[in-house]
Amino acid sequence: xxxxxxxxxxxxxxxxxILVMVSWEIHLRNQGNKIxxxxxEAMWAHYRGMVYEPxxxxxxxxxxxxxxxxxxxxxxxxxxxxxxxQLANVGSDPVPYLMDLADDKKFKGTLVVDVTEGLFFSDFxxxxxxxxxxxxxxxxxTPTQRFSFRVNHVLESQFVFLDQDRYSINSMMDELxxxxxPGIKPEPDFPDDFGVVDFNRQSYMTPRFVADxxxxxxxxxxxxxxxxxxxxxxxSAGKLDSFFNVIKVATDKIKSxxxxxxxxRTPSSGPMLENEKKGYPxxxxxxxxxxxxxxxxxxxxxxxxxxxxxxxxWSHLKPEDAKIYTKELIKILQKDKGxxxxxxxxxx
Amino acid sequence: MLFNxxxxxxxxxxxxxxxxxxxxxxxxxxxxxxASYVFYAAWNPPFILLLWLSTVVDFFVGRALYAQENKHKxxxxxxxSLIGNLGMLCFFKYGGFLxxxxxxxxxxxxxxxxxxxxxxxxxxxxSFYTFTTLCYTIDMYKKKSKPVESMLNFxxxxxxxxxxxxxxxxxxxxxxxxxxxxxxxNTQQLFQGLFLLTLGLFMxxxxxxGMLSGPANNSFAATTALQSIDAWMGVxxxxxxxxxxxAGYSLCAIGAALCLGFVLPNNFLYPYAAVGFTDFWRRxxxxxxxxxxxxxxxPLGGNRAGKYRTYFNLMITMLLGGLWHGAxxxxxxxxxxxxxxxxxxxxVRDIRKSSGVKTLITAPExxxxxxxxxxxxxxxxxxxxxxxALGTFFLVNVTWVFFRSTDFSSAWRMLHSMFINNPKNTAxxxxxxxxxxxxxxxxxxxxxxxxxxxxxxxxxxxxxxWLLGLVWSAMIILILLSxxxxxxxxxxxx
Numbered sequence: 001x002x003x004x005x006x007x008x009x010x011x012x013x014x015x016x017x018i019l020v021m022v023s024w025e026i027h028l029r030n031q032g033n034k035i036x037x038x039x040x041e042a043m044w045a046h047y048r049g050m051v052y053e054p055x056x057x058x059x060x061x062x063x064x065x066x067x068x069x070x071x072x073x074x075x076x077x078x079x080x081x082x083x084x085x086q087l088a089n090v091g092s093d094p095v096p097y098l099m100d101l102a103d104d105k106k107f108k109g110t111l112v113v114d115v116t117e118g119l120f121f122s123d124f125x126x127x128x129x130x131x132x133x134x135x136x137x138x139x140x141x142t143p144t145q146r147f148s149f150r151v152n153h154v155l156e157s158q159f160v161f162l163d164q165d166r167y168s169i170n171s172m173m174d175e176l177x178x179x180x181x182p183g184i185k186p187e188p189d190f191p192d193d194f195g196v197v198d199f200n201r202q203s204y205m206t207p208r209f210v211a212d213x214x215x216x217x218x219x220x221x222x223x224x225x226x227x228x229x230x231x232x233x234x235x236s237a238g239k240l241d242s243f244f245n246v247i248k249v250a251t252d253k254i255k256s257x258x259x260x261x262x263x264x265r266t267p268s269s270g271p272m273l274e275n276e277k278k279g280y281p282x283x284x285x286x287x288x289x290x291x292x293x294x295x296x297x298x299x300x301x302x303x304x305x306x307x308x309x310x311x312x313x314w315s316h317l318k319p320e321d322a323k324i325y326t327k328e329l330i331k332i333l334q335k336d337k338g339x340x341x342x343x344x345x346x347x348x
Numbered sequence: 349m350l351f352n353x354x355x356x357x358x359x360x361x362x363x364x365x366x367x368x369x370x371x372x373x374x375x376x377x378x379x380x381x382x383a384s385y386v387f388y389a390a391w392n393p394p395f396i397l398l399l400w401l402s403t404v405v406d407f408f409v410g411r412a413l414y415a416q417e418n419k420h421k422x423x424x425x426x427x428x429s430l431i432g433n434l435g436m437l438c439f440f441k442y443g444g445f446l447x448x449x450x451x452x453x454x455x456x457x458x459x460x461x462x463x464x465x466x467x468x469x470x471x472x473x474x475s476f477y478t479f480t481t482l483c484y485t486i487d488m489y490k491k492k493s494k495p496v497e498s499m500l501n502f503x504x505x506x507x508x509x510x511x512x513x514x515x516x517x518x519x520x521x522x523x524x525x526x527x528x529x530x531x532x533x534n535t536q537q538l539f540q541g542l543f544l545l546t547l548g549l550f551m552x553x554x555x556x557x558g559m560l561s562g563p564a565n566n567s568f569a570a571t572t573a574l575q576s577i578d579a580w581m582g583v584x585x586x587x588x589x590x591x592x593x594x595a596g597y598s599l600c601a602i603g604a605a606l607c608l609g610f611v612l613p614n615n616f617l618y619p620y621a622a623v624g625f626t627d628f629w630r631r632x633x634x635x636x637x638x639x640x641x642x643x644x645x646x647p648l649g650g651n652r653a654g655k656y657r658t659y660f661n662l663m664i665t666m667l668l669g670g671l672w673h674g675a676x677x678x679x680x681x682x683x684x685x686x687x688x689x690x691x692x693x694x695x696v697r698d699i700r701k702s703s704g705v706k707t708l709i710t711a712p713e714x715x716x717x718x719x720x721x722x723x724x725x726x727x728x729x730x731x732x733x734x735x736x737a738l739g740t741f742f743l744v745n746v747t748w749v750f751f752r753s754t755d756f757s758s759a760w761r762m763l764h765s766m767f768i769n770n771p772k773n774t775a776x777x778x779x780x781x782x783x784x785x786x787x788x789x790x791x792x793x794x795x796x797x798x799x800x801x802x803x804x805x806x807x808x809x810x811x812x813x814w815l816l817g818l819v820w821s822a823m824i825i826l827i828l829l830s831x832x833x834x835x836x837x838x839x840x841x842x
Binding site for chain 2: 004005006007008009010011012013014016017020021142143144145147148151152155161162164167168169170172173174176178179180181182183184186
């Protein structure tokens with residue numbers, strides 16, 4: 001190799017790479033894109049590691065996407081002075097995560113479990129805990145993964161293009177207009193503006209999504225396609241009995257260590273709500289859940305202040321409503337459920 | 349620590365700075381040793397104790413082996429070293445497998461024996477550093493080279509972070525002399541090292557993880573028979589994934605070492621351009637195949653004890669080579685297939701030779717690294733050999749089915765799907781995934797063919813600097829745009 005060739009090429013490569021990436025970053029920012037975070041295993045594990053904080057200083061939230069959208073974490077933390085540890089996961093059954101916390105003898109905290117019936121009451125197998133990617137990542141996390149997460153956080157906080165869900169090469173290639181093969185069900189193509197994620201793991205709709213009914217209709221169509229609207233429970237009576245028993249054992253374990261568990265049903269609307277009511281009659285599912293476990297619960301429809309929200313795409317609250325919902329939820333927790341927080345909630 | 353992680357970037361910058369500060373050579377070596385332990389401990393700190401144990405035992409046993417004249421005592425020392433090294437490997441890597449098979453056997457004989465499943469964590473890189481230390485003690489036993497005088501040099505030889513976890517498997521004469529005198533990369537070497545690091549990361553992050561792991565995983569995760577195109581694309585994707593993953597790791601290791609002024613042996617030489625399996629094993633995981641040749645095949649007798657014994661030796665070597673990759677019968681089957689291919693190739697060559705037919709051997713080209721079990725054969729780049737290379741690639745793909753499948757029923761199902769098309773079978777790959785595999789794999793094979801007698805740095809050196817800069821920059825940009833969460837290299841599990 002000629003002396004100097006690779007050195008000159010190296011410098012050219014560095015300059016070109018910086019130029020291209022800076023141009024790409026400026027272009028994305030000019031389009032109105034903001035800093036969002038990848039809600040991946042590393043981030044979940046980061047928060048999972050915080051569940052050992054004293055129970056009067058923090059509250060752990062489990063569930064599916066609804067609690068990620070509906071709980072406005074800054075509002076909660078400002079009012080209560082209490083740290084939110086958001087462990088809910090989009091489109092997932094929270095039961096394996098409940099089992100994981102129940103089996104963790106060090107966990108003695110306060111837990112709120114969001115119940116989206118179609119996911120919470122789906123078939124559960126103990127293997128789901130052992131095979132869950134996020135739980136396994138947390139259990140096997142290495143020092144290098146912890147350090148990489150911290151460096152990644154610093155970089156993700158600076159650059160818009162480091163948003164894997166939107167601007168990674170694979171995400172961009174997925175947008176190519178290619179014909180679908182017969183027999184291949186395409187992945188649901190949620191609008192980018194539907195669920196962006198902050199570093200506290202809160203999901204929210206962008207102002208563009210809130211203003212644009214065509215984007216909302218696109219999500220509604222996905223719910224219909226996914227069968228969430230039409231879904232009916234498949235569990236037999238026997239299966240349901242053993243399911244409730246699994247939940248009872250898990251909540252009893254947490255309570256026996258001094259922990260607290262509260263179940264929460266967040267709002268939904270439109271055809272989604274109608275089908276949830278039909279598919280999962282409250283007496284058979286929600287009421288029985290509270291009766292079997294002996295845990296308190298908050299069902300949004302029981303409280304006038306929580307029951308008037310309209311979800312733009314039938315399933316999740318818009319950011320402004322999430323703030324109101326969170327304030328009202330805190331009031332109910334204090335007045336109705338006897339919760340106390342370190343910070344006086346005068347600001348409510 | 350993974351090369352494709354932010355932690356490594358920070359770590360490597362610190363190591364490079366420390367290595368270029370005006371410290372004494374001994375201090376620099378101590379820095380490198382500490383850095384190597386940090387690199388290893390970043391996975392699972394307690395396993396560093398195993399590494400220390402292996403280093404200390406083999407250092408002293410090696411010296412004693414070299415000095416010992418009494419044959420019996422010498423053999424005893426060798427046995428101690430073998431038991432220490434292989435015992436550790438057997439416990440951590442094969443403990444569960446041995447118990448599982450023992451349980452199966454005992455139950456088949458009518459005994460009711462159901463032990464608890466052992467929960468043994470495999471220390472990262474144990475197969476690699478065990479082979480590194482083993483070759484040292486065997487060399488000492490045979491007095492092939494002199495014992496390493498300094499504990500610091502020996503520890504660094506075993507632990508040097510670029511090769512520690514997934515090779516290249518180095519021999520003492522390749523690395524130890526490099527620790528004896530001060531070494532620092534000049535600017536040219538530093539940039540060459542950075543180029544190889546970039547190329548390795550591009551292969552791992554963009555090609556293996558970004559483009560090919562998806563289709564490979566989707567096809568091999570199927571629990572029902574697939575349409576032929578899905579099966580073939582899945583297997584081809586895995587062929588590409590495992591090459592880019594492992595060769596990418598090796599290039600990162602070689603590049604990182606070069607940035608510090610050290611030279612590690614090459615581990616891959618465009619294996620998918622191999623003409624036959626002898627050639628394949630001269631190009632795929634060269635340091636392992638040469639290790640197996642020198643420390644297993646030749647001690648077994650190699651090809652010196654007759655035709656049938658040669659076949660037997662080839663099969664044993666490849667079966668154990670398969671088992672080295674993992675404690676599963678599917679890996680043994682993978683090794684067996686390679687052994688069979690090598691035996692058939694040897695038989696054909698012997699028949700042609702005895703019947704006076706002109707063999708494929710032609711005028712020798714520039715020598716590549718020797719690593720195969722049989723003498724080197726050079727193949728000119730012509731259409732006939734290209735077709736033979738494609739045939740070899742086809743057969744290699746069949747072996748990957750066993751390597752990648754979780755069990756034999758999945759492997760048979762995949763093979764059945766590949767060779768018998770049924771449009772009613774399941775389709776799992778999207779159009780995009782098929783395009784990715786359909787574009788990348790032919791390009792991979794063509795690139796291997798065009799570059800089969802050269803090396804990346806040689807080609808880079810012949811390019812105009814601006815073109816090399818453009819290519820280099822494109823690789824950096826694609827790595828940055830891939831944004832794959834740091835996923836482990838496939839060979840870490842071995």
